[in-house]
Amino acid sequence: GAVVSQHPSWVICKSGTSVKIECRSLDFQATTMFWYRQFPKQSLMLMATSNEGSKATYEQGVEKDKFLINHASLTLSTLTVTSAHPEDSSFYICSGVRQGANQPQHFGDGTRLSIL
């Protein structure tokens, strides 16, 4: 078990559009979810930590008004890229964690975002 579904897997849209990405834990409750950004041939860069029912904690340099995160339930977190521009094009990946010591993160399959 421990499946995370991320949707959509791929999106192309025009500059200025807002894009919402969903991350769902299908068979477990994810008290904490993470959002990452990954550039080609590079490692994951943590954008923010999302805890159910509270405000997300953003990493330094990540604009919280640009990347809106909502974690309304124990199985769903959303990332909205507002007024997206070409420089926001990237691969976005979410993960969820069960509560408890020494728990691994379980990742979605990522969303490839292309802004024209």
Added chain:
Amino acid sequence: SQQGEEDPQALSIQEGENATMNCSYKTSINNLQWYRQNSGRGLVHLILIRSNEREKHSGRLRVTLDTSKKSSSLLITASRAADTASYFCATDATGGSNYKLTFGKGTLLTVNP
């Protein structure tokens, strides 16, 4: 900043050979985890090794941890073409935010049939 540093950055081997990847880190940790990422996909958790463990096995995978040297290794035995992927180590730092991981830069493993 990235704490984990894997080496080599890229590794190319023949099917059937063993592949060894190393990871170094800088701070005290609760655990160290290894993940695999196929091109264009999310990460798949492979093994978690706790700071008080020295070795762990899972199928063809063997992970070691040396906290005195702040290093870990991942050994894949009898490799297959399907093992071709990027492999990342990630550390859960002591005293850090709950569950937050710091990922290394990864090793790109290519297994040639």
